[in-house]
Amino acid sequence: MPTDTPRHSARDNTIVLVGHGMVGQRFLEALATRGLTATHRVIVLCEEPRPAYDRVQLTSYFSGRTPDDLSLTDPEFIAEHGIDLRVGDPADTIDREAKTVTARSGETIAYDTLVLATGSFPFVPPVPGKDTTGCFVYRTIEDLLAIEEYAKTYATTGAVVGGGLLGLEAAGALRGLGLDTHVVEFAPRLMPVQVDEGGGAALLRTITDMGLTVHTGVGTQEIIATDGAVSGMKLSDGGEIATDLVVFSAGVRPRDQLARESGLSVGERGGITVDEQCRTSDPDVYAIGECAQASDGRVYGLVAPGYEMAETVAAAIATEESSFTGADLSTKLKLLGVGVASFGDAHGATPDCLDVVYSDSRSGTYKKLVIGTGGELLGGVLVGDVESYGVLRPLTGSVPPISPEQLVLPAGAAGPVALGPSALPDSAVICSCHNVTKGSIRGAVTEHSCTTVPEVKKCTKAGTGCGSCVKVLGQLVNDELEASGVEVDKGLCGCFGQTRQELYEIVRTLGITSYRQLIDAHGREAARGTEGCETCKPTVGSIIASLAPTIGADGYVLEGEQASLQDTNDHFLANLQKNGSYSVVPRIPGGEITPDKLIVIGEVARDFGLYTKITGGQRIDMFGARVEQLPLIWTRLVDAGFESGHAYGKSLRTVKSCVGQTWCRYGVQDSVRMAIDLELRYRGLRSPHKLKSAVSGCARECAEAQSKDFGVIATSSGWNLYVGGNGGATPRHADLLAQDLSDAELVRLIDRFLMFYIRTADRLERTSTWLERIEGGLDHVRDVVVHDSLGLCSELEALMADHVAHYRDEWSETINDPERLARFVSFVNAPDVPDPTVSFVPERDQIKPDLPLLTIGSRPLEGAASR
Numbered sequence: 049m050p051t052d053t054p055r056h057s058a059r060d061n062t063i064v065l066v067g068h069g070m071v072g073q074r075f076l077e078a079l080a081t082r083g084l085t086a087t088h089r090v091i092v093l094c095e096e097p098r099p100a101y102d103r104v105q106l107t108s109y110f111s112g113r114t115p116d117d118l119s120l121t122d123p124e125f126i127a128e129h130g131i132d133l134r135v136g137d138p139a140d141t142i143d144r145e146a147k148t149v150t151a152r153s154g155e156t157i158a159y160d161t162l163v164l165a166t167g168s169f170p171f172v173p174p175v176p177g178k179d180t181t182g183c184f185v186y187r188t189i190e191d192l193l194a195i196e197e198y199a200k201t202y203a204t205t206g207a208v209v210g211g212g213l214l215g216l217e218a219a220g221a222l223r224g225l226g227l228d229t230h231v232v233e234f235a236p237r238l239m240p241v242q243v244d245e246g247g248g249a250a251l252l253r254t255i256t257d258m259g260l261t262v263h264t265g266v267g268t269q270e271i272i273a274t275d276g277a278v279s280g281m282k283l284s285d286g287g288e289i290a291t292d293l294v295v296f297s298a299g300v301r302p303r304d305q306l307a308r309e310s311g312l313s314v315g316e317r318g319g320i321t322v323d324e325q326c327r328t329s330d331p332d333v334y335a336i337g338e339c340a341q342a343s344d345g346r347v348y349g350l351v352a353p354g355y356e357m358a359e360t361v362a363a364a365i366a367t368e369e370s371s372f373t374g375a376d377l378s379t380k381l382k383l384l385g386v387g388v389a390s391f392g393d394a395h396g397a398t399p400d401c402l403d404v405v406y407s408d409s410r411s412g413t414y415k416k417l418v419i420g421t422g423g424e425l426l427g428g429v430l431v432g433d434v435e436s437y438g439v440l441r442p443l444t445g446s447v448p449p450i451s452p453e454q455l456v457l458p459a460g461a462a463g464p465v466a467l468g469p470s471a472l473p474d475s476a477v478i479c480s481c482h483n484v485t486k487g488s489i490r491g492a493v494t495e496h497s498c499t500t501v502p503e504v505k506k507c508t509k510a511g512t513g514c515g516s517c518v519k520v521l522g523q524l525v526n527d528e529l530e531a532s533g534v535e536v537d538k539g540l541c542g543c544f545g546q547t548r549q550e551l552y553e554i555v556r557t558l559g560i561t562s563y564r565q566l567i568d569a570h571g572r573e574a575a576r577g578t579e580g581c582e583t584c585k586p587t588v589g590s591i592i593a594s595l596a597p598t599i600g601a602d603g604y605v606l607e608g609e610q611a612s613l614q615d616t617n618d619h620f621l622a623n624l625q626k627n628g629s630y631s632v633v634p635r636i637p638g639g640e641i642t643p644d645k646l647i648v649i650g651e652v653a654r655d656f657g658l659y660t661k662i663t664g665g666q667r668i669d670m671f672g673a674r675v676e677q678l679p680l681i682w683t684r685l686v687d688a689g690f691e692s693g694h695a696y697g698k699s700l701r702t703v704k705s706c707v708g709q710t711w712c713r714y715g716v717q718d719s720v721r722m723a724i725d726l727e728l729r730y731r732g733l734r735s736p737h738k739l740k741s742a743v744s745g746c747a748r749e750c751a752e753a754q755s756k757d758f759g760v761i762a763t764s765s766g767w768n769l770y771v772g773g774n775g776g777a778t779p780r781h782a783d784l785l786a787q788d789l790s791d792a793e794l795v796r797l798i799d800r801f802l803m804f805y806i807r808t809a810d811r812l813e814r815t816s817t818w819l820e821r822i823e824g825g826l827d828h829v830r831d832v833v834v835h836d837s838l839g840l841c842s843e844l845e846a847l848m849a850d851h852v853a854h855y856r857d858e859w860s861e862t863i864n865d866p867e868r869l870a871r872f873v874s875f876v877n878a879p880d881v882p883d884p885t886v887s888f889v890p891e892r893d894q895i896k897p898d899l900p901l902l903t904i905g906s907r908p909l910e911g912a913a914s915r
Contacts, residue, residue, distance in 0.1 A: 061088045063365070064149050064157055066139045066306070067165035068094035070103060071337035071354035073120050075163060076131060078362030085129035088365075091159075092131060093151050095138035096188060099126075104351060107217045107224070109192055118189070142310035144330050161332055163361055164307060164320060168300035168338040168349065173209065177271030182278030183294045186218040195295065199225045200899075203292035204891065206230070207281050209268050210298035211238040216383040218297040219260060223384065226896050229260045230289050232281070234267045234298075242379055242390040246407055247429040250414035254386050254432065257412070263287070302339045302347050315341040324371035325364040326357050334361045344374040351513065352376065352481045359483075376480050378444075380437045386412070387434035392427025392444040393418050401426055404452040408432075411755060411779040415456040423447045433779050438520035439469060442476030442486065469523045478520055481513025486524060493528040501525055540811060541583040543567060543575035548736065548811045552591050556807075561601040562609050563588045587811045589613030590698055593734040594806050597850035604861050605697075605734075606868060617696035620872065621858050622678055627897030628886045630678060631671045632658070633695035634685050635731060638705045638723030638743075639666030648688040656681055659894045665702035665740070667693060672895055674882050679872050682859040691857040694732060698812075700739045703727035704752070708745030708762070717762030719745035722791070726760075729795070730802065732855050736809040736818075739802070740775075754782045757815040758798055763787065767794045771801055772819035772826070780816040783826045786834055799848040800833035800841050807844075 063079070065072055072092065079085050094100075099121035109118065126133050134151070141150045142162070150156045170185035172178050182202065184195050199206065199222070206222035208215050211233025222229045231238070237248025238255070252262055263283060271294055272280035281289045302319040313321045313329035319341030326334050326342075337354035341347050348354065353375035363370030378391035396403055396418045406415045413432035417440070420426050425443050430436070436455065448455060449471050469478075474487030492498040492507040501522050505511045511518040529536050539545040544567070546554065551566070560566050566588055568576050580588075589610055596603035602610070605618055617623050622630035634649070649668050653660045656677055658670040673681055682692075695701060705723035709715030723743040733739070742751040743760040753759025755775035761768045765788040773782030786797055809818040819826060831837035833844070862868045874883040888895040 061160040062158060063088050063090050063161045063163065064159040065090065065092045065163045065165060066149065067167055067337075067339075068092050068096070068100050068121075068133065068135070069165060069167050069337065070100055070120060070351050071167070071358050072165040073100035074355045075165060075336060075358035075362060076129070077125075078359050079365070080125070080129045082362055082366045082368075084362065084366055085131065088161075090129070090131045091157055092133045093137055093139045093149065093157075094133065094135045096190070097136045098189070099133060099135060101189065103187075106186075106189070106192065107220050109189065109221075115189055139306060142306060142333075144310055144312075144333065147332065159332075161365060162334070164328075164333065164335040164339055165337050165358075166303040166306060166339045169303050170214075170296060171299045171301050172296045173268060173298055175268050175270055177273055177278075178296070180271050180273045180278050180294075181276055182292060183271060183296065186214060186221065186295050186297045187300075192221065195221065195293070196225060199227055199293055202277065203227055205289075205291045206293040206295065207232060207289050207291040208295045208297055210296070211235070211262065211264065212241060212297075212299065213239065213379075213381065213383070214299070215297040216255075218295045219255075220384045222293070222295065223258070223260065226891065227293065230263065230291060231255075231260060232263045232266060232268055232283065232289070234265070236265045238262065238264065239383075239388065242394065243388065243429050243431060244395055244416060246405060246416060247388075247390075247414050247431045250407065250409065250412055250431040251383075251386060251388060253409060254412035255384055258384060260384070263289075300338065300349060302341070304339055307335065307339070315345070315347070317347075319347040324360075324373055326361045326372055327364065334364070336361055342372060342374065346374070348375055348377075350375075350377060350379065352483075355481060355513070356483060376477070378441050378480055380434055380441075387430070387432060389430040389434040389437040389441075390428070391437070391441040392425070394427045394429050396427075398426050404456055406456040408779075408781075411775060411781070413779050417452045417456055419452050425452070438478075438517055439472065441480070442472045442478060446473070469520045470527050478524070479508075479510035479513065479517045481517075482509040484508045484510035489521065489524050490528050493525060494532060498525070499529060499534065539572075540587060541581055543571050543578070543580050543584045545572050546570065548587055548591070549808050551588065552595075552807055555588075555591050555599065556595055559599045561592065561599055563592070563613055564609060583811070585613040586615045586618075589618075590734045590736065594851075595847075597854035598847055603854060603856060604858065606858075606862070606871070611871075615698075620675055620678060621692060621696060621862065622673065623696045625671060625897065627888075627899055628883055629671065629888075629897065630673045630675060631669050631695070632673050632678065632681050632685075633663075633667060633669050633693040634690035635693040635727070636667040636702075637727040637731075638703055638720050640705075640720055640724060645688060645690070648685065648690075652681055652684050655684075657888075657895060659896065666704050667702060669695070672888060672897075674886055675872055675874055676879075676882060679863050679869050683863050686857070686860050686863065692732075692859045694858075697732075697734065698737050699732060699734050700727070700730045700741070702740060703730075704740075704742035704756075706743075706745050706750035708743075712745060714748055715745035715762070716764050717745055717767065719743040719751065719760075719762055722760060722767070722794075723751075726795070726798065729852055730798075732858070733802065733806075733851055735802070735806045737812050737814045739815070755779065756782060758782075758801060760794065766790050769794060769797055769801075771829070772815045774814055774816035783819065785826070785830055796845065797833060800844045801829070803844040803847045804829065804833055804840070 101118040102120055137151045137153045139149045140152050148156050148158050170187050185191055206227040207230040208218045209232050211231045219229050219231050237245055238251050256262055267284040268281055269284050270282040278294050281291055304314045304318055304320050307320045308314055315321050320328055320335040320339055321341050322328055322335050324343045326336055328335050336357040338349055356375055357372050360370045360372040380389040400421050402419045404417045415430050417428040418426040424447050472486050476486045478484055478486050488508050489510055492504045496507050498504045498507050504525055511521045526536050538547055540548055554570055567580055592601050593605055605614055622632055624630055653670050658672045661669045663669050703723040703726045705719045708719030709717055739757045741758050742753040742756045744751040744753045745762045753761050754770050755773045759770040759773055759782050767789045768787040769785045770782035771785045774780040805815055873879040875881055887898040889898045
């Protein structure tokens, strides 16, 4: 990727960079920032067939991100700075006496300064059979392509050797490919470097609940082969795993061979030894990233220390004062959808330190803070709920302004806690990837006139690494702007200056029934007369749908203009799946279903060849329907007494229940009847986000009501109502709103709570987040919906009564109208032709999507196993 017009003469100093990964790219940016690309010739020898990409996000490739999406290299940056980037042409030898590097292409390049950023290589344990066809490593995009191709043709089960960061990433990739997945970890727990025993246990429970099989405390003894390909794995405890594919992800080792061969000093356990300026034993040669052993004797495998090393070398070349003596090893990741974070002295190695621990095995939440003898926060481990990481990590080394107990307890369990980014000192590091402090972020606003998060990112680089600090970054920017007297634009989007709550009030008060009417009368001046954007259209569509009976709008979401406002799933009243097919989810109120209805679902699934799955919401999902099949399926289901389960909409999903006092010897109330009544009352209620509920028949809580948006638990005197729970990516225990309620009191309070939430929540804001954000929190909500402090309750009840009285099943509305049926085709110009790209392959006596291999141009896959 050399530039067309050389900017430098032969007399210019030449910097040769060997390796172009994430750290190598950061080094180039550091050179450019200091103006060194204008005074030096810069040549980059890159081994991989593509420039630097985000290796941290590698697994997102299986979620639809392309190699281009993962790229960190802007071709305009390379061209603008005259960088000679040579992909697929690594360095083969270094002649330090002649100060030359010979590339694989055969070209010999003279250098004045040489920077080694050769990274690391996957460690493959020396077990018999490790080179058998079907064995892979997990490190590059080429590795992913090879794994994908082999899995599609030859594998139904996969095993990952290693349960650390990379191992769980690899397990996520295999799970994403539809393989039954095993994880084998020699240590007694998963992620032994980052989390302690309690965190490992919480992580293990959550991952096994996902269907993965985890083997800890055992090693891989041998790879078993049949007909030359992997067929199993022997474990050190005598057990065996039947598997068709093995991924070795048991850690990495520094790639220091090039340095060794050139006579540079390397560490006893690997890694090119460097001093505080990252200079090797040769003063003209530097080493950065995973290939280097830093002056503190450590080899750092995280990207943030590598970035610091890159900055240090660029500063040294520019004769600036800078040093790298060690780095923060704090980490925040999402592995298999589970949040995991550790920071500071996570394992409590400091003498006389104390642990403050909160653990909830049911929700998979584990939090531990390590506290010093003086009350200072030394470190911590977070699993499941990592929301507080952005504030806790910068507080490390200081005494928190509130008690440690309040820091670990779930929201609502320890009283009001007012701790946010504003409580941090200016010296607190907000972005560990780029070592950006709170003071630097404030300075970007006050001194450099940045007014938005993207502007602050560009100015400071904060939030451009792993991204874990972006939420805190946004809060700091808004706080600083408001403190400076600048009005912060809290509008919904570029089309509306109002918040969602304000738009709701405009629609309700003025009786506005169309998006066009709203944007033309109340949109920003530049947006009036336009088609709007993908943020405000579904938001306004939801507001109009939730208010439809009250304002006189048509409640059918695909009627007229409303159809153009809907999200992808609502367009066809079904959930779009990864291969272009749809899932069909009939409502099963309270999880109660008759044998006849079960038979109907089975017959429909059989006749249309659908994949069936019983969900955690106590209903049955059917996957694999083509768009033109949807009305036919709905007709069969509606004729049998089913209706839409609204799995596709931002609305009520399910009200789970246990069997209650009718069958259970511990039950004190009829939880099934109550769950059915609530689900039928609130079905189809459009809201800012999805709503989930549950009713438990006693305090044993088998229906998990305290993890729902609104949950009900029976008492001997009536019902307790809990609100604001969430069991998803950010778990939250629900808060007790009221207790010992009668049936009528319970329904009345839920009516008020839901309509107050719909009225005041932000776009895509769950009740858990809303309850923490809204001023006054739970106490304010209780005052409004229980004590009617704002005098709104009669109005809220009337809104809900309108919804209940005017509810219509969307599936029935569709199949009984020929005009509405016309939209359910794959091709408008060929309505009878099904989409040929939607196909399936058999798996476990059912079907799964037949996904085409992701390829890059016409380049053949390298390293893919063959049989």
